[in-house]
Amino acid sequence: MPFLTPGLAFLGRGLTYFTVYMGSAYYAITTIASGHGVEVPAWVVIAGAIVAAPVFGRLYVFIRYQRQKRRAAALGARVFPKAVGAWPGNLDILKDSLKNLEIGYPGDGLEKTTDIVGYAFNLDIMYSDLIFTACPEHLKTMLATDFQNYVKGERFQEGMGSVLGTGVFNSDGDMWKFHRSITRPVFTRDRIADFDLFDRHSDQVLVKLKERLREGHAIDFQDLMLRFTIDTATEFLFGNCVHALSAGLPYPPKAAYVPPQQQDPAGRIANEFSAAFLRSQEIISVRERSGWLWPLSEIWEDKTIEPMKVVNAYLEPIIHEAVERRKNTLPNEDKQAEKESEDNQTLLDSLMDATMDPRVLRDEILNIMIAGRDTTAATLTFAVYLLSQHPIVFQRLRSEILEKIGPNRRPSFEDLKELKYLRAVLNETLRLFPVVPFNVRESINEAVWPSPDPSKKPLYVPPGTKTAYSVFVMHRRTDLWGPDAEEYDPDRFLDDRLQKYLVKNSFIFLPFNAGPRICLGQQFAYNEMSFMMIRLLQTFSEFTLDLASGPDEATPPAAWGAAPGRKATEKVWPKMHLTMYANGGLWIKMKESDSV
Ligand code: HEM
Numbered sequence: 346m347p348f349l350t351p352g353l354a355f356l357g358r359g360l361t362y363f364t365v366y367m368g369s370a371y372y373a374i375t376t377i378a379s380g381h382g383v384e385v386p387a388w389v390v391i392a393g394a395i396v397a398a399p400v401f402g403r404l405y406v407f408i409r410y411q412r413q414k415r416r417a418a419a420l421g422a423r424v425f426p427k428a429v430g431a432w433p434g435n436l437d438i439l440k441d442s443l444k445n446l447e448i449g450y451p452g453d454g455l456e457k458t459t460d461i462v463g464y465a466f467n468l469d470i471m472y473s474d475l476i477f478t479a480c481p482e483h484l485k486t487m488l489a490t491d492f493q494n495y496v497k498g499e500r501f502q503e504g505m506g507s508v509l510g511t512g513v514f515n516s517d518g519d520m521w522k523f524h525r526s527i528t529r530p531v532f533t534r535d536r537i538a539d540f541d542l543f544d545r546h547s548d549q550v551l552v553k554l555k556e557r558l559r560e561g562h563a564i565d566f567q568d569l570m571l572r573f574t575i576d577t578a579t580e581f582l583f584g585n586c587v588h589a590l591s592a593g594l595p596y597p598p599k600a601a602y603v604p605p606q607q608q609d610p611a612g613r614i615a616n617e618f619s620a621a622f623l624r625s626q627e628i629i630s631v632r633e634r635s636g637w638l639w640p641l642s643e644i645w646e647d648k649t650i651e652p653m654k655v656v657n658a659y660l661e662p663i664i665h666e667a668v669e670r671r672k673n674t675l676p677n678e679d680k681q682a683e684k685e686s687e688d689n690q691t692l693l694d695s696l697m698d699a700t701m702d703p704r705v706l707r708d709e710i711l712n713i714m715i716a717g718r719d720t721t722a723a724t725l726t727f728a729v730y731l732l733s734q735h736p737i738v739f740q741r742l743r744s745e746i747l748e749k750i751g752p753n754r755r756p757s758f759e760d761l762k763e764l765k766y767l768r769a770v771l772n773e774t775l776r777l778f779p780v781v782p783f784n785v786r787e788s789i790n791e792a793v794w795p796s797p798d799p800s801k802k803p804l805y806v807p808p809g810t811k812t813a814y815s816v817f818v819m820h821r822r823t824d825l826w827g828p829d830a831e832e833y834d835p836d837r838f839l840d841d842r843l844q845k846y847l848v849k850n851s852f853i854f855l856p857f858n859a860g861p862r863i864c865l866g867q868q869f870a871y872n873e874m875s876f877m878m879i880r881l882l883q884t885f886s887e888f889t890l891d892l893a894s895g896p897d898e899a900t901p902p903a904a905w906g907a908a909p910g911r912k913a914t915e916k917v918w919p920k921m922h923l924t925m926y927a928n929g930g931l932w933i934k935m936k937e938s939d940s941v
Pocket of ligand 1: 513514525528578713716717718720721724779780781784856857858861862863864865866867869870
């Protein structure tokens with residue numbers, strides 16, 4: 346029923362259940378009463394049934410819990426400890442979680458429960474099981490060893506569907522296999538090691554950067570990286586660059602003088618797309634956080650419709666051009682042969698070999714845009730932020746680059762293997778700021794997970810249960826990474842801490858996920874990020890954060906200063922929707938190196 350808003354559809358379903366319940370209650374009560382020769386007025390029956398509804402609800406929850414305890418015991422396990430909120434249905438936990446999405450630091454609120462029961466528990470929101478874990482042994486089970494038993498699930502797909510459609514991030518079973526089989530061949534070693542692509546776009550980045558910095562302004566590095574990654578990703582995957590880098594870069598919102606910008610229409614559309622894409626991802630991530638009640642916040646409208654109009658208008662020409670290209674190649678045999686050449690096949694070409702359904706094409710493009718644009722851009726943003734705060738690391742990394750590659754030479758694929766410290770810097774960034782910080786699966790069948798506390802019984806996962814996990818929380822656990830887990834120190838990926846922690850248990854570090862659903866773009870992303878970092882550090886000898894240039898929301902809330910741990914000292918605001926990003930951007934100045 347596409348004309349129904351999510352809220353009205355939800356209420357419609359609720360009304361149907363309620364009508365069936367009332368009808369059954371009415372029938373049961375009047376039958377029993379007349380069996381005893383008693384006549385009960387209709388209004389009494391109806392009032393009684395309404396009053397009894399919450400009682401039946403609680404009874405159902407109680408019986409379900411007892412059944413889970415029995416099954417757990419039969420399997421030699423125990424049920425998950427529950428988060429205990431102050432309000433019925435743990436509504437206060439839900440409220441805090443939504444508030445934290447707006448003004449909190451990632452993971453805020455969870456510590457109230459982790460401090461008491463550890464890193465695996467049942468959040469039990471609105472009497473619905475929601476298991477949360479930040480334990481490597483559970484992630485290993487879900488993502489790898491018992492992969493078949495954990496899907497994204499229908500509830501997840503319903504909330505995400507109006508944005509992600511049935512693309513690779515939002516599908517299970519055959520549809521997921523289809524997307525994965527089409528996407529994987531694009532990432533051959535030869536293709537991801539072709540650095541011409543990175544070279545052309547990073548040159549453009551450096552030109553833009555220098556131009557703006559020479560005007561004396563700070564730049565929003567995150568915005569620049571989003572343009573860089575979308576241009577490279579669209580060219581690599583669709584054979585059609587969207588030229589986001591050609592559009593004018595934003596000036597600092599508080600700049601005293603801003604020259605009149607001659608923004609071309611393509612640039613304006615690219616900027617509108619960025620804003621709408623961000624908004625649509627925010628909406629679906631609020632849905633995911635809100636649990637099964639989310640449709641109630643969208644009674645009168647599907648909030649994704651407006652931003653998705655802008656997003657779809659942006660994607661339309663990419664699809665159109667690809668379809669036209671295909672039409673022009675099909676009848677001609679020579680061109681057909683060319684199309685079939687493996688090297689020239691883009692992701693869109695391969696996809697169109699399998700289907701010309703515009704909806705499937707759109708979904709794939711949109712999902713891959715999130716995968717290929719936001720992730721790498723955010724990691725580069727956090728990498729540069731951290732380097733700006735750690736000049737010793739910056740200088741050491743720069744020395745490695747200048748020593749192994751020199752001040753101007755274009756790096757090759759082979760060079761990257763020599764740059765061990767660069768890889769450690771990227772990994773340390775991905776550890777502290779994994780761009781997919783929270784994720785979720787749903788169990789198909791019941792399962793038993795190892796207990797994080799070996800002195801206790803294993804944990805029972807009921808069938809059809811949402812199982813959320815956070816690599817963000819796991820990556821900062823002191824018991825897994827050592828007492829300095831919250832500190833930025835790339836050496837932990839090189840010195841004896843590597844053996845002590847990571848080699849012993851590789852599942853403690855999962856920025857790219859694991860198992861059959863592991864990120865397909867991992868190697869492409871490392872190459873792209875390494876290339877960009879090398880070019881940046883060849884060109885610039887200093888990074889300085891310039892908070893005063895950014896909008897107010899780029900600075901973390903003052904209240905964070907009183908918090909324990911990293912949160913208190915953070916200079917940027919890591920915020921999340923589906924992926925993590927620097928709220929308000931990363932406003933920074935860079936000093937050009939004398940040797941350039
Ligand atoms: C730093 C960069 C990146 C990080 C940290 C990252 C991380 C991830 C993670 C955590 C997932 C799993 C999502 C889930 O299961 O819900 C994923 C999936 C995926 N990533 Fe990446 N990614 C990065 C870059 C890229 C790039 C550049 C591309 C492509 C150009 C890409 C393509 C994909 C695809 C296609 C999937 C879906 C895999 C599936 O469900 O089978 N990623 N990525």
